[in-house]
Amino acid sequence: MLLENMLEYNRKFVEDGQPIREPSLYPNKNAVVLTCMEPQIESLLRNALDLQDGDVEMIKNAGGFVSDPYDSVMRSLLIAVYERRADEVFVIGHYGCWMKDFDAEAAIERMKLQGVSEESMEGFNNNKGLAEWLNGSQQVEEMVRTSVSTIENHPLLPEDTPVHGLIVDPSTGKLDVIVYGF
Ligand SMILES: [Zn+2]
Known part of the structure; x- marks a missing residue:
């Protein structure tokens, strides 16, 4: 099992005393990002949008989608806003998401x-x-628009919170603005 490999690596990692970056108390850029759980998307966003470690809270699930106004994504977004000083919300889908073929x-x-x-x-x-x-x-643009609409109309979110809807192209890193939140 993968866990055994992880534990073995981890034992060496701790023994070697690898440097650990102190976690910042709050995200440096006062923002929360909802995106897809595909493994490469986080590093793509970090590179293409200049998001360093500790800059934003990042929530990930299949497609980067709010399925329900009271699902766990919405819960995390609300906590990011009220507890983690996020004052801008980014919903970032990506072209080529496997959810379209799911x-x-x-x-x-x-x-x-x-x-x-x-x-x-x-x-x-x-x-x-x-x-x-x-x-x-399953359509990325529809997914982004639906999520943005659910979030920005949420009765528990401050009305003046900008909620942006974006789609990133994994082959170029280019970001398309679908909804420019105000
Ligand atoms: Zn995806």
């Missing part, structure tokens, strides 16, 4: 193959069906 029905079939019972799936308690919930929204 097939929720196929994922549900794999759940069944791996032993998840019909009963468990029927017990999924949400106002959306399981497939719709897994899917979210």
Whole structure:
């Protein structure tokens, strides 16, 4: 398992006394970014937008999507604003996101193959069906617009918080502005 490799590496890392950067108390740039969980996207954003370690709070999930006004992403955004001094919100999708090819029905079939019972799936308690919930929204621009709309209309967010919607191109690093928040 990967965990064993990690523990082995970690043991050496600690023994060698590698320098650890002191975490800053608050993000240096007073902003929070919601983006996709794909492994390369964070480093792309760091390079293309000059975001250094400690500059922003970064929240990541599949597609960088707020699926529900009371989901855990919204919870983290609110905490970033009220506790972590973020006063600007960035929703950053990316072209070529694998979410556009994600097939929720196929994922549900794999759940069944791996032993998840019909009963468990029927017990999924949400106002959306399981497939719709897994899917979210698959077109990146729609995903960004929907998330921005959910965030900026959120009754618990200060009204004057700018919420921006952006899409980055992983092949060039170019950022397209979809929604310029005010
Ligand atoms: Zn993605």
